[in-house]
Amino acid sequence: MDLQALAGCLASASCVVTQASTGLIVGMLLFLVASGLSLIFGVLGVINFAHGAFYMLGAYFALTAYGLTGSFALAIAAGALGVAAFGVVFERLFISRVYGRDILMQLLVCYAFILILDDAVRTIWGAEYQMMGMPEAFALPPVEIAGGFIPGYYLFMIGASFVVAVLLWYGINRTRLGKVVRAAALNPQMVAALGINTTLLYAGVFGVGSLLAGMAGALAAPIRTLTPGMGLSILIESFIVTVIGGMGSIVGAFIAALLIGFTRSFGSIGFPLFVDGMMFGLMALVLIVKPSGLLGRPIL
Amino acid sequence: MLRDIILAAAALAVLLLLPVLIPHPALRDFIVYVIAYGLLAMSLNLLIGFTGLVSFGHAAYFASGAYGFGLLMQSGLVSVPVAMLAAVGGTALLALAIGAICVRLQEIYFAFITLAFQMFIHSVILTWVALTGGDQGLRGGIPRPAFLGIDLNDGRTLYAFCAVVFVVCLLIMRQIVQSPFGYTLRMIRDNPQRANFVGVNVRRVKLAIFVIASSMASIGGIVLALFVSGAYPDFAFWTTSGEAIFMIMLGGSQLFIGPLVGTVMLQALNHYVTIYTEHHGMVLGTVILIFVLGLRRGLADWVYEWFQSRNTRRMAVMAAAQLGEAKHDKLA
Incomplete structure (x- = not known):
């Protein structure tokens, strides 16, 4: 414990700026992964424990696409769309078989895929740590704000994630499709009875959730080291985020x-x-005081 | 009860004879691991299979047993049995405090909060380096001073001691499951509202089984700490809880012995797969998928149901045959 160092940091503007920017990029990455997790749970009622593995896949897809084309935009597209496609196939072939089943069964299917995907990545890309490197477009001197330095890429990442957050919110709360998705979360039988293809809808929602995880992985690739099993810690953290947020x-x-x-x-x-x-203390506290999370629908 | 005692004595005899018949040190190691993790999985199944409480933080108590026991032995103040009892008692108190909060939550939220507490304990173990040795685990080994003429530094004595502890624990858990209290647990699993209506204090019963299961898990931790002469933060990591759940699902949650079958299967898989292939994850993952999507239940449950359905089929055939004879008699 070094609370003095913390107080010292909070007293200096440059330290606050630097730490806040780090906090923002960690938070934004977590948001991208956790919002996908939350969306899938909200509509499908399934907790996708393999979500961290999807994040990892996104990072590795981006690494390969960047190596092949040299374009960072294409790398992000490959990470996001590649994982989205994988997610849809995963939902159709495996997750759809455990809808409404015991949560333990859902957990085990996902656990199996964590093991398989980690192993597959190790086989294809190797077990050693890999770096993607900063794309040239972002090889700029860091921006100075109040004495603290923020790398240009951080600003891009925060901006991009924020745009995705706004789009996601708009899509769910202000569009017709979003209305259908929200209705399906509340009463899927009724939505199906009204002539909407819920099978397609479920696959689509799972695909969007996976896309968010893949995109987070691709965005994280330039600033994180890539390793098989990198999805584990982000899975646990985004899990905490979903529980705290609701x-x-x-x-x-x-x-x-x-x-x-x-x-x-x-x-x-x-x-x-x-x-x-x-x-974890925060998570326990939220569960004790308000089990449904800060903004979740009250349970029961 | 008598039948259980005879079965337990037979199991103990088999456990003690196996290393004599196959004198290979690897087998003894393997069985001790099965004993330690088997206690973890079987005690967790008291919660998952019998009460319907999906706990994701059971390994916390496994670790608290291991660390409690290890620290007490390192202090050099107490003997092995006293340290064991104290570690189990301490774990029971810990489980009482945490369980009192957890049992207020239902279903998935119960899983979340048990996970949160477990990871909190894991962090405390990592952070409190002066006491626990942090990520290095308890250092310096755990002494095993002789007591009552039993010297656990001898490999065979240690093995026999673990086997006896294991069989006694199984017997206790079996009695719990077969008692009226055990049937109350099943009622809570199947219909908590009804249990409430007939006058069961659901939360108190849940808390009671939570404390019992955690104490049993701590004995598994003690056995492992005693055997490997150390305790590591991984004992409290969520993957250990995950593996315990996995053993239950592999073996089956509805039979008392199911989780033990799963433990043997997982330990054997881990052991042999790592010998023959580097693709440990692929093989293990595929096996899980086969069980979850193919059998749709654990192995012991599957075998049991297969026998059941064969019996009912045979009964049906016999009944039909009797009916046919009866008709025949009438016609004649």
């Missing part, structure tokens, strides 16, 4: 992701070893 709530996931992001970045100064404990 299962099925996108806005809740956004708030909780930022909360966890800042806990991580500032906590790493004040109590570096206990950051995880802090996050």
Whole structure:
């Protein structure tokens, strides 16, 4: 514990800016993964424990696409769309067989895929750490704000994630399709009876959720080291985010992701070893006080 | 009860004879691992299979048993049995405090909060380096001073000791499951509202089984700590809980012995697959998929149901034959 260092950091503007920017990118990445997790749970009632593995796939797809084409835009597209396609196939072939079954069965199918995908990545890309490197377009000097330096890529990432967050919110809350999705979350039989193809809808929602995870992986590729099993920690963290924010709530996931992001970045100064404990403590606290999460629908 | 005791004695005899018949040290190691993880999986199944409480944080108590026991032995103040009892008692208190909060939540939220507490404990173990040794685990080994003329530093004695502890625990758990209390657990699993209406204090019963299951898990942790002479933070990591759930699902949750079957299967898989192939994840993942999507239940449950349905079919055939004879008699 070094609370003095934390107080010292909070007193200096440059340290606050640097840590806040780190907190923001951690939070935004978490939001992208957690919102997909939350969306899938809200509509399909399935907790996709393989979501972290999807994030990993997105990063590796981006790595390969970047290596082949040299274009970062194409790399992000490959990460996002490739994982979306994989997600749809995964939903159709495996997840659709465990709808409405015991949560343990859903858990095990996903667990099986975590093992298989990690192993597949190890076989295809190798077990060693890999770096994608910063795309040339972002090889700029860092931006200075109040004495703190923020890499240009951080600003791009925060902006891009924020745009996705707004689009997602608009799509779900303000469009006709979003209305159908929300209706399907509440009463799928009724939606099916009204002539809407729920099978297609489910596959689509799963695809969008996977797309978000893949995109997060692709966006993270330039600033993170890639390794098989990299999905595990982000899965656990986005899990905390979904529970704190409320299962099925996108806005809740956004708030909780930022909360966890800042806990991580500032906590790493004040109590570096206990950051995880802090996050799980927060999660336990929310579950005790309001089990449905900050913005989730009340249970029962 | 008598039948259970005879079965337990037979099981103990088999456990003690196996290493004599096949004197290979690897077999003894394998069985001790099965004993430790088997206790974890079987105690977890008291919650999952019998009460319908999906706990995702059971390994926390496995670890608390291991660390409690290890620290007490390292202090050099107590003997092995006293340290064991104290570690189990301490775990029971810990489980009582955490369980009192957890049992207020239902279904998936129960799974989340147990997970949160487990990871919190895992973080505490990692952070409190002065006491626990952090990510290195308990350092310096765990001494095994002789007590009552039993010297656990001898490999065979240690094995026999673990086997006896294991069989006694199985017997206790079996009695719990077969008691009226055990049937109350099944009622809560199948219909909590009805249990409430007939006057069962559902939360109190859930808390009771939570504490019992956690204490049993701590004995698994103690056995492992005693055997490997150490305790590691991985004991409290969520993957250990995940593996325990996995053993239950592999073996089956409806039979008392199911999780043990699953433990043997997983330990054997882990052991042999790593010998023959590097693609450990692929093989394990595929096996899980076959069980979940193919059999749709654990192995023991599947075999049991197969026998059941064969019996009912045979009964049906016999009944039909009797009916046919009766008709025949009438006509004649």
